[in-house]
Amino acid sequence: MLSLGKIDHIHICVSDAAQAIAWYQRVLGLNPDPRYRQLQDEPHATTMLANPSGTVRFAVSQEEATSRLPGSIAFVVSGQDFLDWIDRLASERVTSREGVTIARDSVCDHHFFCSISFVDPFGNPFEIVSYDHTWLVGKLKLARTSA
CATH class of the missing domain: 3.10.180.10 (2,3-Dihydroxybiphenyl 1,2-Dioxygenase, domain 1)
Structure with a gap:
């Protein structure tokens, strides 16, 4: 599960x-x-x-006071669970703060960890992160950029 x-x-x-x-x-x-x-x-x-x-x-x-977004809570998971969470969020049509449905191309590569950000139906922000970076870069075919 x-x-x-x-x-x-x-x-x-x-x-x-x-x-x-x-x-x-x-x-x-x-x-x-x-x-x-x-x-x-x-x-x-x-x-x-x-x-x-x-x-x-x-x-x-x-953040500017007029545009300040609420903070978020980030959860850490394994690389495989990270992929499974992306698929789960996509199947539930969960969206980012910008209203875009979460998908595998929504992953943010931070060079030693990966993250996916989303909101609940009430606009509360969350993030799932994984430090299985090298494995995820290969699985997701993320573009390697210099740090």
Whole structure:
């Protein structure tokens, strides 16, 4: 039976990323995780913060207050389960935030993990991620780009 793994991270949208990161460092002891440095250059300039053991992760993105989208909860699964989840979401006609039905070409390649983002019928955002990156790149025939 198809099931979700543990929560991988919680995505938080803020109006001031620098201020938020400083607060999460000072108050919650979460520090930038260097493994996710390349996410800072992606469209939403995300900084991944983690506790020392890596068991708690927040993905912090700065968004304009007028267009701020709610954060999301990301679940981690194996590579095969990732493919099965894409097929399950597609068969249920689940859509992305943009209203596009989820399909295998909806996968985002983050260079060491892959993700698929979607919303429930009420607009609440979710994400499924897999760190079986090399295997998924081959199965999905994702274009290899330089990091």
